[in-house]
Amino acid sequence: MKSSAPSRLPRAPTSSRATMDPVADKENACGPPEKKRKLSTLDPAPPTRRATLGGLSARKDSVNGRPPVASAVQTVPEPQWEGISSASMNVEELLSMKMMGKGKFDYKGKSEQMMEYIKKLRACIRNFQQLEQGFLMEKDSLQADVAKEKTLREDAATAAARRQSDLETEVAALKQNISELERRLSDSQAENASLQAVRQSNGEALAEAAETKSRLTADLSRAQAEIATLTEQGAAMRDINTRLQEYNTSLQSYNSKLQGDTATAQQALLKVQEERAVLVEEMAAVKGQNAALQAQLGQAMRSADEAVQSKQLLAADCERARAEVVKVVAERDERAAEGKALAAENARYRECTGKSAAEMESLANKATALEESFSSQAELIAGLRRQIEVGSHKFQLAEGLAKQRRAEADGLQAKCTDLEEQLAEAEKKVADGEEVRRKLHNTIQELKGNIRVFCRVRPPLPEDEKEGAGEPPILQYPTSAELAGRGVELVPAAGPKYPFAFDKVFGPEAPQAEVFQEISMLVQSALDGYKVCIFAYGQTGSGKTHTMLGVPQPAEARGMIPRSLEQIFQASQHLEAQGWTFTMQASMLEIYNESLRDLLVPASAQKDKAADAGGKAHAIKHDAQGNTTVADLTLVEVATWHEVELMMQKAAQSRTVGRTAMNERSSRSHCVFTLRIAGSNETTEQTVNGVLNLIDLAGSERLSRSGATGDRLKETQAINKSLSCLGDVISAIANRDAHVPYRNSKLTYLLQPCLGGDSKTLMFVNIAPDRSSFNESLCSLRFAAKVNSCEIGVPRRQARVKDASGQ
Numbered sequence: 001m002k003s004s005a006p007s008r009l010p011r012a013p014t015s016s017r018a019t020m021d022p023v024a025d026k027e028n029a030c031g032p033p034e035k036k037r038k039l040s041t042l043d044p045a046p047p048t049r050r051a052t053l054g055g056l057s058a059r060k061d062s063v064n065g066r067p068p069v070a071s072a073v074q075t076v077p078e079p080q081w082e083g084i085s086s087a088s089m090n091v092e093e094l095l096s097m098k099m100m101g102k103g104k105f106d107y108k109g110k111s112e113q114m115m116e117y118i119k120k121l122r123a124c125i126r127n128f129q130q131l132e133q134g135f136l137m138e139k140d141s142l143q144a145d146v147a148k149e150k151t152l153r154e155d156a157a158t159a160a161a162r163r164q165s166d167l168e169t170e171v172a173a174l175k176q177n178i179s180e181l182e183r184r185l186s187d188s189q190a191e192n193a194s195l196q197a198v199r200q201s202n203g204e205a206l207a208e209a210a211e212t213k214s215r216l217t218a219d220l221s222r223a224q225a226e227i228a229t230l231t232e233q234g235a236a237m238r239d240i241n242t243r244l245q246e247y248n249t250s251l252q253s254y255n256s257k258l259q260g261d262t263a264t265a266q267q268a269l270l271k272v273q274e275e276r277a278v279l280v281e282e283m284a285a286v287k288g289q290n291a292a293l294q295a296q297l298g299q300a301m302r303s304a305d306e307a308v309q310s311k312q313l314l315a316a317d318c319e320r321a322r323a324e325v326v327k328v329v330a331e332r333d334e335r336a337a338e339g340k341a342l343a344a345e346n347a348r349y350r351e352c353t354g355k356s357a358a359e360m361e362s363l364a365n366k367a368t369a370l371e372e373s374f375s376s377q378a379e380l381i382a383g384l385r386r387q388i389e390v391g392s393h394k395f396q397l398a399e400g401l402a403k404q405r406r407a408e409a410d411g412l413q414a415k416c417t418d419l420e421e422q423l424a425e426a427e428k429k430v431a432d433g434e435e436v437r438r439k440l441h442n443t444i445q446e447l448k449g450n451i452r453v454f455c456r457v458r459p460p461l462p463e464d465e466k467e468g469a470g471e472p473p474i475l476q477y478p479t480s481a482e483l484a485g486r487g488v489e490l491v492p493a494a495g496p497k498y499p500f501a502f503d504k505v506f507g508p509e510a511p512q513a514e515v516f517q518e519i520s521m522l523v524q525s526a527l528d529g530y531k532v533c534i535f536a537y538g539q540t541g542s543g544k545t546h547t548m549l550g551v552p553q554p555a556e557a558r559g560m561i562p563r564s565l566e567q568i569f570q571a572s573q574h575l576e577a578q579g580w581t582f583t584m585q586a587s588m589l590e591i592y593n594e595s596l597r598d599l600l601v602p603a604s605a606q607k608d609k610a611a612d613a614g615g616k617a618h619a620i621k622h623d624a625q626g627n628t629t630v631a632d633l634t635l636v637e638v639a640t641w642h643e644v645e646l647m648m649q650k651a652a653q654s655r656t657v658g659r660t661a662m663n664e665r666s667s668r669s670h671c672v673f674t675l676r677i678a679g680s681n682e683t684t685e686q687t688v689n690g691v692l693n694l695i696d697l698a699g700s701e702r703l704s705r706s707g708a709t710g711d712r713l714k715e716t717q718a719i720n721k722s723l724s725c726l727g728d729v730i731s732a733i734a735n736r737d738a739h740v741p742y743r744n745s746k747l748t749y750l751l752q753p754c755l756g757g758d759s760k761t762l763m764f765v766n767i768a769p770d771r772s773s774f775n776e777s778l779c780s781l782r783f784a785a786k787v788n789s790c791e792i793g794v795p796r797r798q799a800r801v802k803d804a805s806g807q
């Protein structure tokens, strides 16, 4: 056995080495199968790991769609193939080696040779062990690579999932686009159908036109000449228009200047009249003083005369008394001489002399008293004379002053007369200016077109801001010279913008006063005898009621209705100074589910009334002059805004009662306020009849969005029907159709004279700025654009001069 084993070794085939060599067998069993293959074949240049990893990397990178990752091609340390190669050479050598001794029984030689063989084999085994270690290291690094690959694969899977969700979002957006496009397609199909109908009628018209073509050809040259003339006339008209506008502006400034002058003149007149009144008062006081002084003077002169007379009497008395005194003294002397002689008769004479002495004494006393009185009278007379002098001096002064005041008063009177004449002249100029303004204003209105459209965008409400936070705005306002203040663009989430242009566009920040400024001239026309109709159209919550009615407080928030009525009342009062008197009647009704309701009748009385009329309450009638009457409608005579306000409160109450019973009815019905104005001027014998209609339409809503059912669905259908009838009427007018379907709805029939006849119409299209209302806004703007393209008849003023019978 011992000798046969080595001798068999060299001959043994490669596959049987495992049984032959336990060490090699063990080595082979530990290595990977591939390694075993390599080992068994002893391939000197085995494939590197790079090729294997490169294959995986290439596959993975093709999944990611990215270039191969550098880390995926890292190489691991190459095993020592040189050693393997030499070892394998040795093995081959060993395997092919023959155990040869010096003889058949040279066991020692064979044993040595065997030992040598075993040594070589051991060296070979060591080599293979080193090789195995290298392979194990390579295995570890391969496992690390596999882990890395796994991570990369997971990353790739996450990226793929993310990409998939992105794609899903894109798909959803595309689906939305598709549905939008489908909707547009159905819209355009509907339009197409109507166009087809138009085309068909056009075809018929074409055939007719062909017949008349030959006739028309003859007229063509004439028409061309006329066109040239008309073009010239158009240019002239435009020129006239420009000049009229300039003239109007200058007239307005002249008018305001005149009004300013009038106000100044009136102020001056008032001042002069006040001064005059003061002067007249002063004059009257001076005259009174004068009269009093003259009376005093007369009295003083009279008392002076009396004093002179009494002085003269007193002087005569004095003279007489003096003469008497002299006579008495002479007699006394005579008697004294005689007394000595006539002692007997002394007593008698004494008595007589005593009597005389007593008389003389009394006379002397009297004389002294008279002298005293004389001197006091003289003093009095001197005092009176002084008083007379002072009085006549004062009198002269007063007379001078009175003369001066009279002259001043005459001057003032002349000035007053002059000012009054100026005032009358200014008033005449104002009246003339007013007449010219009225004519020019209406000419301008006619030139501007009698159906106009203003667009108003409401500011975002807090809930809009919450919902649409971070979203771009859906409305933009072009700033080019041509479109500034007139243009608005609706911006969809994707795709091109929808541009629109109207007579005026008010942005969200426009205050009520600015909006009213633009309609005030139109409102004025109602007072000049025109039919004026202003209505607000738009989806629910877009700001129609805010525009038309607003809120009473603060005053800046008041809407077009209160402002218009205030202007009318003020202007009518102003015109009273020119001889005008006005009577105004107001009414308020609502159209709900195609039936009319008088808002000035309480809701409870309403039902009885409708029942009495057998459901035919409030029949609408138009006369030949285009005046509208509504049967059984309450008309209230009004003269102040306060009266209208009370009336509106009553109407609001009636509407509120309706609302509780009929579910938010206010925004589900059309509300029509009408003011009929009748004016007459006694001076010029003119009369005017104007009408002002102010309408808050029900909110336009798409059925799909409102999600309405039951009664609400019926309401929405009724609203949509009447609004679409309004659209049909406007279309028919725009197309100049022979038949205009006014009778298709109560709203259009009621407004017939305002829409088609000789009236002036203004439509507000109200727009909500939130993105969720995009489709409603687009519909409203399209409707408004259609209205804007309409031309209605030339407005006619209902004014005339009374005839001889006063009719």
Ligand SMILES: Nc1ncnc2c1ncn2[C@@H]1O[C@H](COP(=O)(O)OP(=O)(O)OP(=O)(O)O)[C@@H](O)[C@H]1O
Binding pocket: 457, 458, 459, 461, 508, 538, 539, 540, 541, 542, 543, 544, 545, 546, 547, 666, 667, 698, 699, 766
């Ligand atoms: N220009 C604006 N400025 C400030 N607030 C506004 C403006 N327009 C509308 N609003 C506000 O928006 C809200 C809705 O407006 P409003 O009631 O006038 O809409 P509406 O179109 O009349 O609605 P409905 O059809 O339901 O009657 C109200 O609170 C109103 O105060």
